[in-house]
Amino acid sequence: MLPVDCPHPDAAETRRVCVHLLEALAPDGDVEFYQRFTGTGREFELRCAACHAGGGGADVPLRRLCERCCARVQEAGGVFGVLGVEGRPGVRERSPSRVRFVHERVALPTPVPDLATTLQPIGGSPACAFVALTRAGGFVRLDADRGVVEPLCHLSPDARVDLDKPVDLHVSPEGDLAAVANSHGQFGAVVHLTTGRLTMRLARDTYHIAHSRFPLAFFRRGDRTLLVHATAWNRLDISDADNGRRLTAREFVVRPPLRLPDHYLDYFHAGLAVSPDRRWIADNGWVWHPVGVVTSWSLADWIGGNVWESEDGPSKHALCHRSYFWDGPLCWVGDRTLAVWGYGTDDDWLLPAVRLFDVASGEETGWFPGPEKGEMLAAADAGTLLSFSGEQGTSVWDVATGDRLLHALDFRPHAYHPGAKRFVTLFPDGVLQRSTLSAMP
Numbered sequence: 001m002l003p004v005d006c007p008h009p010d011a012a013e014t015r016r017v018c019v020h021l022l023e024a025l026a027p028d029g030d031v032e033f034y035q036r037f038t039g040t041g042r043e044f045e046l047r048c049a050a051c052h053a054g055g056g057g058a059d060v061p062l063r064r065l066c067e068r069c070c071a072r073v074q075e076a077g078g079v080f081g082v083l084g085v086e087g088r089p090g091v092r093e094r095s096p097s098r099v100r101f102v103h104e105r106v107a108l109p110t111p112v113p114d115l116a117t118t119l120q121p122i123g124g125s126p127a128c129a130f131v132a133l134t135r136a137g138g139f140v141r142l143d144a145d146r147g148v149v150e151p152l153c154h155l156s157p158d159a160r161v162d163l164d165k166p167v168d169l170h171v172s173p174e175g176d177l178a179a180v181a182n183s184h185g186q187f188g189a190v191v192h193l194t195t196g197r198l199t200m201r202l203a204r205d206t207y208h209i210a211h212s213r214f215p216l217a218f219f220r221r222g223d224r225t226l227l228v229h230a231t232a233w234n235r236l237d238i239s240d241a242d243n244g245r246r247l248t249a250r251e252f253v254v255r256p257p258l259r260l261p262d263h264y265l266d267y268f269h270a271g272l273a274v275s276p277d278r279r280w281i282a283d284n285g286w287v288w289h290p291v292g293v294v295t296s297w298s299l300a301d302w303i304g305g306n307v308w309e310s311e312d313g314p315s316k317h318a319l320c321h322r323s324y325f326w327d328g329p330l331c332w333v334g335d336r337t338l339a340v341w342g343y344g345t346d347d348d349w350l351l352p353a354v355r356l357f358d359v360a361s362g363e364e365t366g367w368f369p370g371p372e373k374g375e376m377l378a379a380a381d382a383g384t385l386l387s388f389s390g391e392q393g394t395s396v397w398d399v400a401t402g403d404r405l406l407h408a409l410d411f412r413p414h415a416y417h418p419g420a421k422r423f424v425t426l427f428p429d430g431v432l433q434r435s436t437l438s439a440m441p
């Protein structure tokens with residue numbers, strides 16, 4: 001039992017909060033605070049502006065609360081209640097490490113051409129294969145198991161993709177189709193990778209597209225390949241990727257005297273991610289002022305009957321709000337849990353950390369300090385998160401405890417294949433490296 005000043009001595013962790021914030025919890029109170037991390041794990045204190053200005057000496061009247069009671073204070077403050085964040089939470093290193101990366105190198109017979117996109121895994125197969133688009137407009141397939149690079153088709157000018165600007169590539173789970181669009185542009189297309197035929201044109205309106213990544217995500221349903229894609233800044237649709245047939249046809253109707261139609265959505269869709277079991281989808285978009293809002297809803301319900309599920313369906317949740325920050329790293333860990341990079345509510349003080357959300361309930365289930373800004377996230381399995389970047393190397397995290405299991409600073413891979421559970425690194429001398437996470441004997 002921990003000594004606490006709230007009625008919950010069964011608390012697993014405690015937080016210290018100044019008495020003025022507890023007084024401000026009254027119905028007409030104004031809860032604004034500084035959050036000060038002590039550097040020990042996730043431990044922090046909340047102080048009102050006066051206590052913060054006083055320098056934080058021993059005379060600050062702090063009370064020790066359980067995590068839930070402290071969360072009540074934070075929720076009362078909301079997005080704008082945080083006046084600032086000081087210090088950093090402490091990363092917990094698991095030592096000695098019980099895992100390591102095993103690397104294998106092969107020389108590619110032909111070098112990988114200059115690429116306009118990152119390597120995108122063909123995710124529906126355990127084979128370690130990727131597709132990318134070259135600067136010259138050709139698609140290539142990198143088979144990392146066999147150590148070969150094979151040319152596929154060329155991107156038709158009819159796709160209206162400008163290769164001199166940033167391009168996003170998405171590959172279907174089967175590897176037969178690719179969706180290509182300018183990351184912040186209006187147009188794109190779905191390409192059949194064997195024939196080069198455009199199976200579908202992609203277009204959205206121009207409203208603030210410079211600030212919204214083109215939303216695209218493939219998924220399989222039965223024997224069909226479907227694509228979620230933007231058709232307007234605040235509208236997504238699902239189409240059959242083989243022929244472009246729209247599966248979520250719906251019409252917004254204005255009923256006077258209302259000015260906005262029923263189901264109107266005031267949200268800029270952006271990067272999308274479909275859960276491994278294809279039942280859920282996450283959206284990394286934003287709303288005015290601007291505030292990034294990660295949302296999720298049931299993909300199964302959306303395609304299963306309610307065409308408005310992506311606007312205001314019963315399964316829709318706003319998971320977290322961050323001023324001036326959206327389209328940051330996120331990934332699924334398991335079928336229902338979304339891992340979202342960044343602790344905090346404002347781009348100015350987002351801390352390097354991962355927050356975990358249960359998309360079925362919309363609740364935050366935990367967080368842990370760790371991955372730095374700019375690191376990509378990927379799940380090795382439901383219990384293990386990987387983070388990697390050119391600056392930070394690669395880290396392995398235990399999702400349940402937040403412990404870092406391994407930090408390989410010199411290991412800077414280019415892509416991760418979730419089916420093969422392998423990293424791939426390309427070296428300038430034409431050597432390809434495959435890397436697998438392995439338990440130590």
Ligand SMILES: [Zn+2]
Pocket residue numbers: 018019020021047048049050051052
């Ligand atoms: Zn105070």
Ligand SMILES: [Zn+2]
Pocket residue numbers: 006007008065066067068069070
């Ligand atoms: Zn309590």
